[in-house]
Structures are given as C-alpha cells and as structure tokens.
Amino acid sequence: xxxxxxxxxxxxxxxxxxxxxxxxxxxxxxxxxxxxxxxxxxxxxxxxxxxxxxxxxxxxxxxxxxxxxxxxxxxxxxxxxxxxxxxxxxxxxxxxxxxxxxxxxxxxxxxxxxxxxxxxxxxxxxxxxxxxxxxxxxxxxxxxxxxxxxxxxxxxxxxxxxxxxxxxxxxxxxxxxxxxxxxxxxxxxxxxxxxxxxxxxxxxxxxxxxxxxxxxxxxxxxxxxxxxxxxxxxxxxxxxxxxxxxxxxxxxxxxxxxxxxxxxxxxxxxxxxxxxxxxxxxxxxxxxxxxxxxxxxxxxxxxxxxxxxxxxxxxxxxxxxxxxxxxxxxx
Amino acid sequence: xxxxxxxxxxxxxxxxxxxxxxxxxxxxxxxxxxxxxxxxxxxxxxxxxxxxxxxxxxxxxxxxxxxxxxxxxxxxxxxxxxxxxxxxxxxxxxxxxxxxxxxxxxxxxxxxxxxxxxxxxxxxxxxxxxxxxxxxxxxxxxxxxxxxxxxxxxxxxxxxxxxxxxxxxxxxxxxxxxxxxxxxxxxxxxxxxxxxxxxxxxxxxxxxxxxxxxxxxxxxxxxxxxxxxxxxxxxxxxxxxxxxxxxxxxxxxxxxxxxxxxxxxxxxxxxxxx
Numbered sequence: 001x002x003x004x005x006x007x008x009x010x011x012x013x014x015x016x017x018x019x020x021x022x023x024x025x026x027x028x029x030x031x032x033x034x035x036x037x038x039x040x041x042x043x044x045x046x047x048x049x050x051x052x053x054x055x056x057x058x059x060x061x062x063x064x065x066x067x068x069x070x071x072x073x074x075x076x077x078x079x080x081x082x083x084x085x086x087x088x089x090x091x092x093x094x095x096x097x098x099x100x101x102x103x104x105x106x107x108x109x110x111x112x113x114x115x116x117x118x119x120x121x122x123x124x125x126x127x128x129x130x131x132x133x134x135x136x137x138x139x140x141x142x143x144x145x146x147x148x149x150x151x152x153x154x155x156x157x158x159x160x161x162x163x164x165x166x167x168x169x170x171x172x173x174x175x176x177x178x179x180x181x182x183x184x185x186x187x188x189x190x191x192x193x194x195x196x197x198x199x200x201x202x203x204x205x206x207x208x209x210x211x212x213x214x215x216x217x218x219x220x221x222x223x224x225x226x227x228x229x230x231x232x233x234x235x236x237x238x239x240x241x242x243x244x245x246x247x248x249x250x251x252x253x254x255x256x257x258x259x260x261x262x263x264x265x266x267x268x269x270x271x272x273x274x275x276x277x278x279x280x281x282x283x284x285x286x287x288x289x290x291x292x293x294x295x296x297x298x299x300x301x302x303x304x305x306x307x308x309x310x311x312x313x314x315x316x317x318x319x320x321x322x323x324x325x326x327x328x329x330x331x
Numbered sequence: 332x333x334x335x336x337x338x339x340x341x342x343x344x345x346x347x348x349x350x351x352x353x354x355x356x357x358x359x360x361x362x363x364x365x366x367x368x369x370x371x372x373x374x375x376x377x378x379x380x381x382x383x384x385x386x387x388x389x390x391x392x393x394x395x396x397x398x399x400x401x402x403x404x405x406x407x408x409x410x411x412x413x414x415x416x417x418x419x420x421x422x423x424x425x426x427x428x429x430x431x432x433x434x435x436x437x438x439x440x441x442x443x444x445x446x447x448x449x450x451x452x453x454x455x456x457x458x459x460x461x462x463x464x465x466x467x468x469x470x471x472x473x474x475x476x477x478x479x480x481x482x483x484x485x486x487x488x489x490x491x492x493x494x495x496x497x498x499x500x501x502x503x504x505x506x507x508x509x510x511x512x513x514x515x516x517x518x519x520x521x522x523x524x525x526x527x528x529x530x531x532x533x534x535x536x537x538x539x540x541x542x543x544x545x546x547x548x549x550x551x552x553x554x555x556x557x558x559x560x561x562x563x564x565x566x567x568x569x570x571x572x573x574x575x576x577x578x579x580x581x582x583x584x585x586x587x588x589x590x591x592x593x594x595x596x597x598x599x600x601x602x603x604x605x
Contacts, residue, residue: 033505037505037507040507040508041502041508042430044424044428044508044509045428045429045430045433046430047508048420048421048423048424048428048508048512049420049421049424049425049436051417051420051421051477052417052418052420052421052440052477052479052482053436053439055417055473055474055476055477056443056477056479059451059458059473059474060443060446060451060474062454062458063450063451063452063453063454063455063458064446064450064454066451066453066454066457067450067451067453067454070453070454070457075457077456080456080457080460080461081461121348125345125348128337128341128344128345129345131336131338131341132336132337133337133341133342133345134337137592137595139345139349140591140592140595141587141591141592141594141595142349142352142353143348143349144587144591144595144598145352145353145356145584145587146352146356147533148533148537148580148583148584148586148587149355149356149537149580149583150536150537150539150554150555150558150579150580150583151537151539151555152539152554152555152558152559152576152579153359153558153576153577153579153580154355156558156561156572156573156575156576157355157356157358157359157362157573157576158355160362160370160569160572161355161358165371166370166371166372167375168358168375171373171374171375200351200352200355203352204352205598208595208599209598209599211599212598212599212600257445257447261447261448261540263539263540264540267543267559268559287449287540290449290452291544294453294456295544300453300457303452303453304453304454307447307449307450307452308450310447310449310450311447311449311450314445314447318445
C-alpha cells in the first residue's frame with residue numbers, strides 16, 4: 001500500500017524504485033516491462049471506452065437500425081420471428097390512420113400545454129430562488145421533490161385529485177363557485193389534467209437549471225442596468241432573460257423531446273381502460289399509440305413505423321430550433 | 332454576484348410553490364391512511380385517518396409490493412453501479428487520454444443522447460423475447476447499464492477536477508492504467524461519482540416505459556409495473572392504491588431527505604456545464 005501511494009509523487013518514489021526492482025530479473029524483465037507499459041498506454045483508452053460502446057452497440061445501435069427494418073415488415077408480437085416483407089405499407093397505412101393523426105395532434109397540444117407553463121413558471125421560481133434567501137437549501141430541495149416521484153405514483157394521485165365526483169380539485173372549484181369539470185372525458189380538460197402532472201413533476205427541476213445559469217450571470221451587468229435606472233422587472237427582462245437564452249433553448253429542446261415521448265401519464269390517467277388514452281382517444285399520445293399498436297394489438301411492424309414517424313418529427317423540431325437559433329444569432 | 336435580499340412577497344410566492352410541490356405527496360399519505368368509503372365523500376379528507384396499517388398490508392400482499400420493491404432495489408442498484416463505473420472509465424479516457432478517434436467517439440456519445448427510447452423498443456423487445464428474458468430482471472438491467480449522459484457528465488467533471496500532471500506523474504513512475512484509475516482517477520472523481528450515482532438511482536427507480544414493456548405483474552415486476560397493476564383496478568380500493576403509491580415513493584423520498592442538497596448541487600452543476 002505504501003509503495004503504491006508513493007507512486008503518485010515522483011520525488012518520494014524515485015529513490016525507492018531501484019530497490020524494489022533490485023538486482024533480480026535483469027534486462028529481459030525490463031524490456032518486457034517497458035513493452036507492456038507502451039502497450040498499456042496505447043490500448044487502455046480503448047479498453048476504458050469499450051464497455052460503453054459495447055453495450056450501446058447491442059442495446060442501442062442495433063435496435064435503432066432494426067426498427068427501420070421491422071417497420072418494412074408485418075411482424076406480430078405473438079411470433080416475432082415470422083416477418084413478412086410489406087414494403088412501405090405500414091407507413092402508408094399510418095398516413096391514412098385517423099388515430100395516428102389524432103395522437104399526433106394530442107401530443108402537440110399536450111406538449112404545448114405542459115411545456116410552456118412549465119418553463120415560464122420555472123423561470124419565475126428560479127428568479128425568486130436567486131434572491132438572498134433564508135432557508136434557500138430547504139426551498140431548493142422541496143422544489144425538486146416531485147422529480148423523485150415516479151410517473152406511476154404521481155399519476156395515480158392526480159387521478160384521485162382530478163376525480164369527477166369526489167376529487168379535491170372539483171371540490172375546490174365548487175367551493176369558489178365554479179362548476180365541476182369532467183377531467184377524464186372532456187378533451188381539453190383531460191389534456192390539461194395530463195399536462196398538470198407533467199408540469200408538477202418537472203417545473204422544479206427546470207427551475208434549478210435556470211437558477212444555475214442565473215448564478216453565472218456577472219453582477220456588473222445588473223449594476224450597470226441599475227445605474228441606467230432599470231427597475232427589477234426591467235433588469236429581469238433585459239439582463240436575466242437574454243443571458244439565459246442558451247439555457248432556455250436547451251430546456252425547450254429537452255422538454256420538447258420529453259413531450260413527444262409522453263407515455264406514462266396518459267396511460268395511467270385512463271384508469272383501468274388500457275392504452276386508448278380515454279374513451280374517445282382524447283388524450284392518446286404518440287407514445288401511447290405506439291404501445292397500443294405493439295403490445296395491445298400486437299402489431300410490432302406498425303409500432304416500428306410509428307417509432308420512425310416520431311423520430312422524423314423530432315428531427316423536424318430540431319431543425320426548426322436550429323433555424324430559430326441561427327436567426328436569433330444574426331440579429 | 333447579486334445579493335438582493337428577498338422581500339416578504341418572495342417568501343409568500345415561494346412558500347405557495349413549495350406547498351404545491353409537496354401537497355400531492357402529503358395527500359398520498361393522507362389518502363392511504365383513510366378508507367375507500369371516506370375517499371368517496373365530499374369534502375375530501377385533509378388530515379390523516381387510522382387505516383394506514385391495513386392499507387399498506389393489503390398493498391404489500393395483494394400487489395406483491397415486497398417482491399416488487401426488492402426487484403427495484405436490485406435493478407436500480409445494479410444499473411447505478413454499472414453506469415457510474417463505466418461512465419467514470421470512459422469519462423476519464425475522453426477527458427485526459429490521447430487516442431485516435433477520440434473526438435469522433437465523443438461526438439458519437441453525445442449524439443446517442445438524442446435518440447428517443449421509443450425508436451429501439453420494438454427490436455429490443457424482440458431481442459429479449461428471443462433470449463427468453465421477458466419478465467426477467469436482466470431485461471431491464473442490461474440495456475440501462477451504460478448511459479451517454481453519464482459519460483458526458485464524468486468527462487466534463489474530470490477535465491477540470493483531475494490535474495493532468497497528476498496522471499502524468501503516476502505514469503512516469505510506471506503505474507499501469509488500472510493503477511492510475513484506482514489511485515488517481517477514482518479519488519478525484521468521487522464527488523461526481525456520488526452525484527451521478529444518485530441521479531442514476533432516481534432515474535432507474537422511476538423508469539417506466541421499458542419496464543412496462545419488458546415485465547408484467549405476473550413475472551418479476553418493478554415497483555412501477557406493480558403500481559400500474561394497482562391503477563388498473565385489480566384492487567378497486569383507492570386507499571389501497573394510494574398505500575401502494577406511497578410504498579413506491581417512500582424509499583426515494585428518504586434518499587432525498589438525506590442527499591437532497593447533493594442532488595440539487597449535481598443537477599445545477601450539470602446544467603452549467605452541459
């Protein structure tokens with residue numbers, strides 16, 4: 001142990017080494033050692049990154065490519081080995097499938113309903129957390145707590161809170177003189193409810209990301225803004241928000257990716273009724289539709305086609321974000 | 332840095348937001364301590380009742396929550412150890428070692444972060460079906476054992492936290508790569524490893540999409556899969572469902588109570604550097 005730690009500091013190890021190797025195996029041993037040493041230097045980096053790429057190849061890259069292949073076949077869950085070539089039929093079928101377009105529409109509206117308020121509230125909360133606060137550690141941890149809750153647990157609670165007859169939210173609405181809402185069957189109401197679960201779980205997380213970015217904003221910017229007579233609100237608008245633009249864009253992209261994959265909330269918000277996303281598919285998302293096609297209706301080929309459609313949509317969004325950023329930078 | 336002191340209004344707004352964040356969790360416990368009949372009455376209960384023990388017991392036995400919890404501990408534990416270990420190895424190589432193809436491989440790692448999990452779920456299912464792994468824990472462990480974010484996170488940390496001279500000094504003394512790893516890299520990386528470990532554990536514990544595809548309630552479910560069984564009304568008792576939800580959440584809440592500050596720090600650190 002001592003001689004191993006000594007290896008870290010050359011001065012301490014220097015005089016010891018000859019003694020350690022002392023006399024002994026002579027020249028051929030030294031040659032072997034130095035060869036092994038060079039070999040180690042050269043190849044160990046690859047050994048260190050190998051586990052990642054090995055697992056990624058098997059469980060990431062291979063499935064990724066194979067999805068494209070499976071999408072061109074008719075494959076049933078009951079017998080995944082029997083694949084019949086159908087060309088682009090899974091895709092043309094999707095094009096004519098009203099449930100696909102319905103799921104796409106729902107994904108967009110639920111995505112907007114959850115992402116926009118989520119990021120706006122997060123920005124505000126981060127701004128408040130950025131003040132010199134008593135108990136700031138408590139607030140930060142408390143705000144992040146929903147992040148530790150699983151989709152399943154969170155959705156089950158919200159199903160109860162959003163209950164039509166005895167739910168607390170409808171009780172509160174009636175108490176202030178507003179009517180009860182049928183949160184599960186109304187199209188907009190159900191999408192709002194599903195979005196609420198997403199907002200609840202992720203706002204605090206995003207607030208902390210914004211807070212981190214805010215703390216990196218140089219104080220002089222605020223001082224000079226204050227000298228120019230900017231109010232706190234103006235400082236927030238003209239100093240904080242512009243400085244945070246890369247972070248805001250980052251969270252937008254991450255939340256959008258998350259929104260396109262929305263699955264657990266709409267699945268469980270449906271109570272016992274399976275993967276349809278409500279009696280009238282009113283909150284069925286693309287992720288849920290993929291699951292229904294693959295694991296309820298057992299059509300793995302069609303599920304693969306939906307997966308590729310989702311990927312293409314993501315690429316479109318990424319491209320749009322890039323364009324937007326490009327335009328913003330040139331301004 | 333700005334040190335504006337918070338006004339009273341700040342505390343009020345933050346207090347309200349915090350209450351909104353914590354309320355559903357507290358209410359889970361309240362609902363779990365009541366009876367199903369009481370939950371089907373207005374106004375809804377605002378304080379604890381005396382039925383918690385009974386509900387927990389039913390959830391524990393009927394929904395197999397004990398087994399599910401054990402399975403989840405095994406899965407999340409293994410995934411965490413694997414992710415942290417492999418991320419540190421690869422992160423160190425990318426941060427401090429020179430080798431051919433380094434830039435390209437790192438770009439590949441970052442690129443993989445953008446691939447949505449849905450895109451690989453069908454072939455992944457076919458793969459585990461072929462291996463007869465459906466309903467077995469390795470079906471959820473193995474695909475999650477490495478994580479691009481982890482590699483990225485460790486690389487960012489080690490670039491600054493590990494002095495290159497230290498590695499070179501150890502090299503000059505003839506230390507092998509494994510020794511360098513053990514005596515230089517791991518000690519330097521320990522804080523980041525802890526944070527990555529906690530983040531991975533939380534993520535793995537809460538993972539939903541893939542487990543529900545690969546596991547069923549009849550096989551060896553994780554807590555999340557067992558909870559969907561509860562939600563789908565195998566037990567049509569809301570208070571029992573809430574007891575199950577509480578059982579699935581409590582372990583993580585305890586982790587949060589103990590390590591909350593570090594997890595917050597980790598997320599904020601990852602955000603600035605990311």
